[in-house]
Amino acid sequence: xxxxxxxxxxxxxxxxxxxxxxxxxxxxxxxxxxxxxxxxxxxxxxxxxxxxxxxxxxxxxxxxxxxxxxxxxxxxxxxxxxxxxxxxxxxxxxxxxxxxxxxxxxxxxx
Amino acid sequence: xxxxxxxxxxxxxxxxxxxxxxxxxxxxxxxxxxxxxxxxxxxxxxxxxxxxxxxxxxxxxxxxxxxxxxxxxxxxxxxxxxxxxxxxxxxxxxxxxxxxxxxxxxxxxxxx
Numbered sequence: 001x002x003x004x005x006x007x008x009x010x011x012x013x014x015x016x017x018x019x020x021x022x023x024x025x026x027x028x029x030x031x032x033x034x035x036x037x038x039x040x041x042x043x044x045x046x047x048x049x050x051x052x053x054x055x056x057x058x059x060x061x062x063x064x065x066x067x068x069x070x071x072x073x074x075x076x077x078x079x080x081x082x083x084x085x086x087x088x089x090x091x092x093x094x095x096x097x098x099x100x101x102x103x104x105x106x107x108x109x110x
Numbered sequence: 111x112x113x114x115x116x117x118x119x120x121x122x123x124x125x126x127x128x129x130x131x132x133x134x135x136x137x138x139x140x141x142x143x144x145x146x147x148x149x150x151x152x153x154x155x156x157x158x159x160x161x162x163x164x165x166x167x168x169x170x171x172x173x174x175x176x177x178x179x180x181x182x183x184x185x186x187x188x189x190x191x192x193x194x195x196x197x198x199x200x201x202x203x204x205x206x207x208x209x210x211x212x213x214x215x216x217x218x219x220x221x222x
Binding site: 030031033035042043045048050088090092096097098099100101102103105 | 150
């Protein structure tokens, strides 16, 4: 089935620094979603990207979908301690299974 | 309130016992999913269902079973055949197609 990889696995930043996580697939994706899971919590939907080259922003978060629809990125500007958690990309495999990348765990030092 | 509910939040069982985790949603979602998450790890798909009375194996279905007799309910049974069942189990639901998934609060299963 569809598999996606994410890098890095972990990222430690000082509060105020930027953060980026990347999601990569070997095949073309129909869409990609991003979720955030706080420590001890459950994943919460952030955004969905569908179009080639799409860029969406949510306050300090910027999401991009690659031109070939095989990769995506999530960038956080000026991280805050509230950004701590694990960020997952997820792929709805053309309406079949729904798989998640391994996630990037972000820690923010105050 | 509309949402997806998992119960119980914490569950302890003895080795060799089957245990069933509950997942109920009142969002009128067709698709439901079960994931397993180990400490510091990602979400691995166990089973999923796109419609009532039908379900498909995910990547790690061995040692688990499910049923989908009602649209609202998708219980997961962890059988004694599952070699290492201690984990955090998450249930999710969504409309079919490119839509967001909603997760339950999860069940932490500990087998002793």
